[in-house]
Amino acid sequence: MSDTNGTRRVVITGIGVVAPGGVGTKAYWEMLTAGRTATRTISSFDASQFRSRVAAECDFDPVAAGLSQLQIRKWDRTTQFAYTAAKEALADSGASGELDPARTGVMMGTACGMTISLDREYAVVSDEGRLWQVDDAHGVPYLYDYFVPSSMATEIAWLAEAEGPVGVVSTGCTSGIDVISHAVDLIRDGEADVMVAGAADAAISPITVACFDAIKATTPRNDEPETASRPFDRTRNGFALGEGSAVFVLEELSHARRRGAHVYAEVAGYASRCNAYSMTGLRSDGKEMAEAIRAALDHARIDASAIDYVNAHGSATKQNDRHETAAFKRSLRQHAYTTPISSIKSMIGHSLGAICSLEVAACALAVEHSLIPPTANLHEPDPECDLDYVPLVARELTVNTVLSVASGFGGFQSAIVVTKPGRAA
Incomplete structure (x- = not known):
């Protein structure tokens, strides 16, 4: 189709x-x-x-x-x-x-x-x-x-x-x-x-x-x-x-x-960018990741306001978490402040190349079960990371559209949009 x-x-x-x-x-x-x-x-x-x-x-x-x-x-x-x-x-x-x-x-x-x-x-x-x-x-x-x-x-x-x-x-x-x-x-x-x-x-x-x-x-x-x-x-x-x-x-x-298959979710859009800046460094304004997010949303033909949940890269390094917070504000604008965001790396660590697929699995299951996994161990929120990072406890919520993001050595930034099956084309 x-x-x-x-x-x-x-x-x-x-x-x-x-x-x-x-x-x-x-x-x-x-x-x-x-x-x-x-x-x-x-x-x-x-x-x-x-x-x-x-x-x-x-x-x-x-x-x-x-x-x-x-x-x-x-x-x-x-x-x-x-x-x-x-x-x-x-x-x-x-x-x-x-x-x-x-x-x-x-x-x-x-x-x-x-x-x-x-x-x-x-x-x-x-x-x-x-x-x-x-x-x-x-x-x-x-x-x-x-x-x-x-x-x-x-x-x-x-x-x-x-x-x-x-x-x-x-x-x-x-x-x-x-x-x-x-x-x-x-x-x-x-x-x-x-x-x-x-x-x-x-x-x-x-x-x-x-x-x-x-x-x-x-x-x-x-x-x-x-x-x-x-x-x-x-x-x-x-x-x-x-x-x-x-x-x-x-x-x-x-x-x-x-063939009558069960459908968990649709892969609606995605994008990747390279910052051409540093192998490991991230600028605090979040520009590189924000560009990948905006391109993925455009590819999916979805407005930022439609995002119900963001699965963050959330690596727990000082620079990454600040970079991401800025990127969400830059790309999702006011909607960033009302959108639940969480990092499952708090529970399963960072499995390098595998982690983003594990995160996409969590996104598809969040759509399937209308449940958002939490960010574990988030007891003292960093004032510089002032968004809704779903601390400690999973949250029930109807999830139609999910954004998942990633940041990698080499200056890579990627984003993918996963949606509920049956959405209008």
Whole structure:
């Protein structure tokens, strides 16, 4: 089905999630709406030497998730997450066995790829870093797959029996929005009728922790790990690393209707901008993110006053939360002051390339259930962040239109608009 301008409309018909505090979409949503936090002291390795020792880890059992011993041995944790989420999304959509392989594609996003396996295997082939000239004879036969993130998309394509467009989007922390946008474009352009799309990252490893320690982006609140992530709070001092995956089945609307699929939401518009200013710096006036928001609203042909809820990037760094607050005021104008806004990073941490897909899942579920997840740990609002950031408790509200935003290293700013199914074209 097309709108009045002939544009093919794209909807979400399946959702799959692997997240800290909840594997599976139902458990994930229950955790978010209860306002529970999944941040804790890092347990996957000895992090005692690091400045920040807090993260939101997934309690993921690959055997319980149905992975074979061969898959567990062969795949990095990132691919395990992505495959498990994609499998749930396909089952949820009811599309398995009904799709035309030639009209089905896969797009996956990631910021860091196969970090854990690369970190581990480098330690092996370099004898714990003592050898400058590494000995590849000691590496696993899957080392090339770890080096090339497209191997993850390939595994999902085999799962979905997809023979259409398959690829990877890697734009840092905006990857989870950008990959959905790219997949929607492929459907709108007629390259596919169905896209399995989402993002995954499992990067809680020594090298990642060391990198963020170096720029002091992560929180050093190690004595209070459960409440360490505090977006928009006066006491915030950095983000908590996370990990996970969210994958969607995206379909052209008439294709979904023909097979009687349940529709969670429509992807109405999106945009991305680069500030050409700094790899990590954000200007306090919010101009870069505001431009992405305005472009996404224009793409969706929706006025700012129609936004019912904003899912914020909300990383809990001083500069990001100020930048976002200014961006919302700049783009939504007076409506920013009456629109509920929340950051789920307060509960599940910042899973880098995966986080935006997890946030889009929360947006679609907010539309589905008329419930807005809260910003946990927001006890002392920063006077400079003076909007309605939904502190502590979920809020019941009819949600027809949601804006989700992201900010990433490299100066990337992305925004996506998700709407209730059945809205007028």
